[in-house]
Amino acid sequence: MTSELSFIAHRGYSAVGPENTPDAFAAAMEFAESHPAVRGIEFDVRLTGDGQIVVFHDSDLDRRCDSPLVVHETPYEQLAEVSAGAPQMGNQQIPLLSEVLGQIDHRVAIYCEIKADEYDWDILIDGLAAQLAEYRPAGDVIVHSFSAEMLHRVIPAVKGLGVQFALLFSTMEKFRAADGLAGEIDFLHPKWNLLTRHADEILACGKAVNTWTVNRRKNLESIIALNRPGQIVGVITDDLTLCEEA
Numbered sequence: 351m352t353s354e355l356s357f358i359a360h361r362g363y364s365a366v367g368p369e370n371t372p373d374a375f376a377a378a379m380e381f382a383e384s385h386p387a388v389r390g391i392e393f394d395v396r397l398t399g400d401g402q403i404v405v406f407h408d409s410d411l412d413r414r415c416d417s418p419l420v421v422h423e424t425p426y427e428q429l430a431e432v433s434a435g436a437p438q439m440g441n442q443q444i445p446l447l448s449e450v451l452g453q454i455d456h457r458v459a460i461y462c463e464i465k466a467d468e469y470d471w472d473i474l475i476d477g478l479a480a481q482l483a484e485y486r487p488a489g490d491v492i493v494h495s496f497s498a499e500m501l502h503r504v505i506p507a508v509k510g511l512g513v514q515f516a517l518l519f520s521t522m523e524k525f526r527a528a529d530g531l532a533g534e535i536d537f538l539h540p541k542w543n544l545l546t547r548h549a550d551e552i553l554a555c556g557k558a559v560n561t562w563t564v565n566r567r568k569n570l571e572s573i574i575a576l577n578r579p580g581q582i583v584g585v586i587t588d589d590l591t592l593c594e595e596a
Contacts, residue, residue: 496519
């Protein structure tokens with residue numbers, strides 16, 4: 351099974367470069383060049399106060415930049431200026447989605463998480479659809495979210511662009527409540543320790559599974575021990591060297 355597993359760089363190679371930055375994405379792609387099991391990069395997108403789509407995990411800049419600024423309330427220019435002076439960001443600006451798409455440029459698959467916060471979802475969905483249409487996915491873009499409602503809305507907007515879809519979830523309640531998505535999505539993305547406890551129910555849906563965030567050898571071994579080749583297809587990790595041990 352290990353030879354069939356894909357390894358997906360969580361927020362880029364975030365064990366090497368600051369998460370969701372050009373350095374982290376470059377490190378992931380460099381590592382992938384010599385490790386064919388590394389097949390993708392995962393990152394997060396959200397909307398700024400002036401309607402730009404940025405690649406950034408948190409809703410505010412507190413953890414990453416020691417700033418109280420809220421992403422969806424702040425113009426991109428101000429976010430970029432603050433982040434460029436933050437050591438936690440490696441003094442790199444928060445990247446725009448367009449910049450990240452240009453940097454990756456189909457070298458590896460993309461796993462794009464939509465953060466469904468308090469902003470105008472329609473603006474983000476329209477912008478995402480336009481940028482993905484320009485990117486021209488070839489089965490190498492997976493859009494996923496913890497929000498079933500967001501997925502219900504984004505899928506019709508980008509479905510014809512060669513994009514695939516997945517539901518992220520960390521509880522079985524969320525998984526069961528999203529049953530209506532079964533016919534619309536291609537993958538399930540459960541938290542790793544939820545998968546190990548509820549593998550039969552999750553895999554009974556017949557969807558391929560990528561699981562997160564697997565950062566320790568013993569956790570990877572527990573996934574491998576499920577012995578579900580062809581069903582469990584990938585792990586999302588901060589530490590890409592796990593692929594050398596698998």
